[in-house]
Amino acid sequence: MKKSIRQYALILFMCMSPLTAFALDSQELPDVKEGIVTIETKDPVKLVGYTVGDVIEREVTLTIKAPYKLIDTSLPIPGYEKRYRGQLIGIELKSINHVKKESKKQTVHHIKLAYQVFTNNVVAKNAALGPEYLNLINATDKKELVKYRVPSLTIAISPIAIFGQVKVENNMSPLLGPLLMTEDKEMRYLKISLAAIALSLIGLLYILGKSAWLPRMGGAFAKAYRAVRKTGNTDEGIKQAISTLHQGLNTTAGMSVFSDNLSAFLHNHPDFYPIRTEIEEFFGLSRRVYFEPSYKLEGEHTADQNPHQWLTRFARHCRDCERGLIPEPMKAGA
Structure with missing residues (x-):
């Protein structure tokens, strides 16, 4: 009630x-x-x-x-x-x-x-x-x-x-929770670095690789470069290397390439323009080796100083051009 x-x-x-x-x-x-x-x-x-x-x-x-x-x-x-x-x-x-x-x-x-x-x-x-x-x-x-x-x-x-001396550990509110260091910036830099490393490795694999399974890696000069490296620094080895490189030029051009039709070859294959001087030097070396048997390779021309080494570098430059890369020019005495 x-x-x-x-x-x-x-x-x-x-x-x-x-x-x-x-x-x-x-x-x-x-x-x-x-x-x-x-x-x-x-x-x-x-x-x-x-x-x-x-x-x-x-x-x-x-x-x-x-x-x-x-x-x-x-x-x-x-x-x-x-x-x-x-x-x-x-x-x-x-x-x-x-x-x-x-x-x-x-x-x-x-x-x-x-x-x-x-x-x-x-x-x-x-x-x-x-x-x-x-x-x-x-x-x-x-x-x-x-x-x-x-x-x-x-x-x-x-x-x-805040007045006076403060000890942070004694004045932290239990509502704050643990203080965590953010790692967003470091993770972003790490991802960028890993991506740069991956691209660099792919680039090195493409430039230095010998396998033919990557794009534009199974060309004529890729095979020629591997063959030239195996030839010896002898008269027979130099002739074999020159013959292999001639075959690479002919296969790439779809015709026989000589000094007189070099301009037509470069017009159809502009990727080889950076090594035009080297191609002309190669034809000169080929002529001296095959058609001037009395001529001695005594260093009058750059390619004559070390023919096998020069032919190996020339083959690699041709391979780079074949892959769309621009090779470094050869230095005198190389």
Whole structure:
């Protein structure tokens, strides 16, 4: 009987002065039964480092099953400064945005809360947003009033300036979590370096490779270069190397190439332009070896100083041109 009288008085008092009733009696109501209210909160990712003037936003979504309804006047009031154990904590509710969607079975309340910090201290301290107590009423039984407690959110408020000696390890908030060193920059440099190394290795494989399975690596001069390297530095070996290179030129051109039609060959195969001088030198060496048997290779021409070594380098230059590469020019005496 006393409980019914008290609840009637509370309803009447709330109708007459809802704000005062919420402040005085909200926490004294019984808790709502489990399963009636479900809650989802969207809390800020940052929980530490707030200072004077910072705004902290929090979103709460309440789903209340019928026949219970939320008493709108029990929502927190903008301008209300939060207290902890009766003491002001320096956090004020700046604004509230309430949107509800009703259906026969339930009502969904989407509440956006914005708190603002109005306190400062010489050391970091913890503070709490909430708890907020909301009043519910049973629509089929107006006598039944219950409350629901929106969980609080603990944050850390930092001072604007620090005075005196501070030991970081003794003043770290447990809300901060472990301090991790970011490795994004190092990982980016590592990926760039690995990509550069991979491209360099592919380039070296393409330039120095002897296999024919890579693009443009099975040409006539790739085979000629391998054959010339195996010939010896003898008269017979030099003749064999010259013959192999002539065959490479003819295969590439699709016809017999000599000094008189060299321009036509270069016109059809412009990749060989960088070694035009070397090709002319090769024809001169070939003529002296095959058609001037009395001529001695005594160093009058560059190719005569070390014919086998020169022919080997010339074969490699032809192979490079065949692959679309520009070889380095031969130096005198090479």
